[in-house]
Amino acid sequence: MVTGGSSGIGMAISKKLADQENWHIVSLSRSQKKIDRAIEQVPELKNKVEFITGDVSKQDECERVFSMLNKKYGLLHALVNNAGVVTWGGLEMIAVEEWNTMININLSGPFMLTKAVLPLLKKAHGASVVNISSIASMHPGTSVAYSVSKAGLDMLTEYLAGDLGPYKIRVNSINPGLVKTNLHLDNKVFTDKDDYLVMLDKAVARYPIGRIGDPGDIASLTSFLCSDEASWINGAIIKADGGATLFNDLIPPKKV
Template identity: 35%
Template sequence: MGKLDKKIALITGGGSGIGRATSLLFAAEGARVVVADWAEDHARAVVAEIAAHGGEAIAIKVDVSKGADAERMVIETVKHFGRLDILYNNAGIGFARPLHMMTEEEWDRVVDVDLKGVFLGCKYALPELMKHGGVILSTASVAGLEGIRRMGHYCAAKAGVILLTKSMAMDYAEYGIRVNCVCPGGISTPLAETGYDKLTPEKLERAKNATAAMHLLNRVGQPEEIARVALFLCSDDASFVTGQAVVADGGWTAGHRFGSSR
């Protein structure tokens, strides 16, 4: 018996990285999964992987920053599977840019996808979840807990996700809805490795070592390590957990490494 048997899970950004790993794990644990992603071909590839392992999933092309798309992804989910139990707002983007060099459009895009996208997903999923209870999970970040240089737009959006999570948990507990977010540290995904292909081998090595050293465990995480936290939070194992920002960061935020070589 799987931890998510009979559950219908809608996962945004399910076509890559953390969302892909979570879609595969949730399906392996018995959920029927909606893989919602802007990159439709990636979403379809994940659906094919799930089917190859005997699971059931559909792909939906969606831009989470658009209200009409968010509404449609919930309508299509319910039309296809009959209900919705789990919404995982995971789609996100980010790039480094000093604030004085950032255009208004760049700021808007990151905040629209990373923060407004969570609001829109919840706005349209909540009426379904309020019928019978359910779970909302979102991917925040250590960037919502601490500042990161040249990532002001991303930090602001992810900090917003954390307090949106706590606030929603308070509003919807009475409907049997648990609301949490996960705060990953550096995870090996295409998003985290943006620009790596433009570096010389020496600079790439230095960048990888510097990123690894941000973590007490001296390595970045793998998407599957966040997927397992997501599984815990979305399953009945976490039946008493709501309103929390659960940190899975290899020790990034444990404290300042004053007097240590790392």
């Protein structure tokens, strides 16, 4: 199961896991419109991914997902808690409602869904949970609520690694840097596409590797963490950011 498989990173992860592992993928997201957009962009998704609608921030919907998976499949090999939203600003800018939404989706969502489907993960006798966090969890970023929600998610990863390890369930976190997806436009952090593209362009200067991320960069690492190749990796918080968090502007620029 991949949450948020209808867009960006979750869509790339769903496709990768379907292709590479030959797994049946169930994607959970809220809007049918975004599911239709995804299928229009990549028609093959229709055969590879079973899209269902639901909201990870609602406990009864997480429990409904468990009932559906239990009835239809009876076990779950991997859960990718990828669904997330973003907002903008510090204490004075952000409304309490926005804070609550951010925490409910980005942090309580992974907690509630993992709790709901735990009986199915146990039955896989070697399952993997991957939480898609952010480098914004590691130092204050552009949004207080986003950074705090992702910092909480990192601790959830570390806590559950110890808690669920005895059931042979590994829990790891991937912390991407800036990746070009629909996140900032769909959540209206940018209302103008050109402004968004200018921001992406400027951001490249902070990425030593010379580019921002592609959803495929996160999909390949997720696929590895879900595979048996990663059977001893548990509780890891893994940056996938082209070196952005180590950017050092004291090193003289190179002409390459």
